Amino acid sequence: MKRSSLMVNIGFLLVIAAVLFGGLGKTVFRPKEVNLYENRPAHQIGELSLSAFADGSFQASMEDALSDQLPLAQTMKKGYNDWNTQFVLSTLSDFMKSHPDRYIVFFDMLTFGGENIVYRPRNLADVSGFIDARVDNMNTLMAQNPNVEYFTYFIEKDTDLNFETGEKIGAYEYVLDRLEMDKSHIARFEINDFETFREYFYRTDHHWNYKGSYQGYREVAELLGVDELLTPAEEIDTGYILSGSKSAAIGGAKYFKEPFSAYRFDFPAMDITIDGEPAEDYGNQDAYFAESPEGVAYGLFYGSDCAEIVFDTHQADKRNILILGESFDNAILKLLAPGFHKLYSVDLRANEDFVFSNYLREHEIDTVLFIGNLDYFVSEDFLMEE
Secondary structure, X not given: OHHHHHHHHHHHHHHHHHHHHHHHHHHHHOOOOEEOOOOEEOOOOOOOOHHHHHOOHHHHHHHHHXXXXXXXXXXXXXXXXXXXXXXHHHHHHHHHHHOOOOOEEEOOEEEEOOOEEEOOOOOHHHHHHHHHHHHHHHHHHHHHOOOOEEEEEEEOOHHHEOOOOOOEOOHHHHHHHHOXXXXXXXXXXXXXXXXXXXXXXXXXXXXXXXXXXHHHHHHHHHHHOOOOOOOOOEEEEEEEEEOOHHHHHOOXXXXXXXXXXXXXXXXXXXXXXXXXXXXXXXXXXXHHHOOOOOOOOHHHHHOOOOOEEEEEOOOOOOOEEEEEOOHHHHHOHHHHHHHOOEEEEEOOOOOOOOEHHXXXXXXXXXXXXXXXXXXXXXXXXXXXEO
C-alpha cells in the first residue's frame, strides 16, 4: 500500500516537473507573442549579458516571461482574480450603483459612473520630470532634422481629468509650452467631463472606442492638412462582447462587459508590410464583421503593436509620413494612409534598432506625427536615439 502511494506521489511530481520544464522550453524557444487574457504583448526573456545579470534585469525578464508563458499560469491568475472580484463586487455593487458620481476603489483600479473602470487622475508634479526628458529628446531631434514638418497630437483620457471635481491636471498645456514646434501643429483629443469620456472610450478597456478613434482620426487629418476623409459605410454591432484590459487587470471578465460596435469602411487598395513582411491586411476588421474569430480585443480588431508597419498607396505625388505613437494610433493608421504616398508607423517599444535621423533619410520622410496619451509622454520606452 505504501509502495503504491509512493508511486502515485512520484508520478504526480513527474507530471508537475514535465509541465514546468515544458513551459520553460516553450518560454525560451517558442514564446507566445500576446497575453490574450490581459490584452497586451506577452513578456519575453531579455538578452543575457553580464551587465543585465548584474543589475537583475535579466532575472526580472525571466520571471515576467515565465508568468506569461508557463502552461496554466494565466488560467490560475484568471481564476484567482475572478474569485477576488466576485467577493468585492458582492460588497460594493450596490454602493457603486447608488454613487455614480464617486470614485470607488476597486483593487488597484477605480470605478466611476457605476460601470466604467477608470485610472486614477495623475499628479502633474509627479510626472513633469519624465515629460521634460521626453520633450527635450523630441526637441533635440527635431532641431537636428529641420527639413521635416512636425506635428503632435496629445490624447487626453481618464488620467488627465478628475471626474469628481472636474479639475484637469494640465499635462497637455505643459507639453504644449515646452515643445519647440509650430503651435498650430499641436492639437489634442480633449476630454473635459465624464460624459465625453464615456462617449468616446471603452468602459472596460484603456483605449478609445470606435466613436473616439474616428473623432481622433478626423482631428488628426485636419491637423495634418488631409482634405479627403474616409466616412463610415455603416455602423455595426459586431455581436461580440468586449471585456478589455482594465477588466482583465482586476479579474472582472465575468462582471465588466460591453457590446463591441464598430464602423465599417470601404478602404482603397494599398500594399501593407508588417515588420518587413508583406501582409494581406493590418488588423482583422473584415473577419469580425463576418463573425469568424472566437473572441475580441482592441488589438485583435484594429491591429497590434508592431515594430514597423508600412502602408503604400502608390500616390507618388503625396507626402511620406512617419507616425511615432503607441496603441491608440492602431485604430486610425489605415484611415490616415490614403492621405499619403507611404505611411510608416513605428512603435518604439517593439523597435530597438530605430534611429530617428537615419530613418528619416532612408525613407525620404517629409512629415512626422508624434501621437499618444499621457503615458506616451512620460515613458522612457519612447525616448529616441539621438
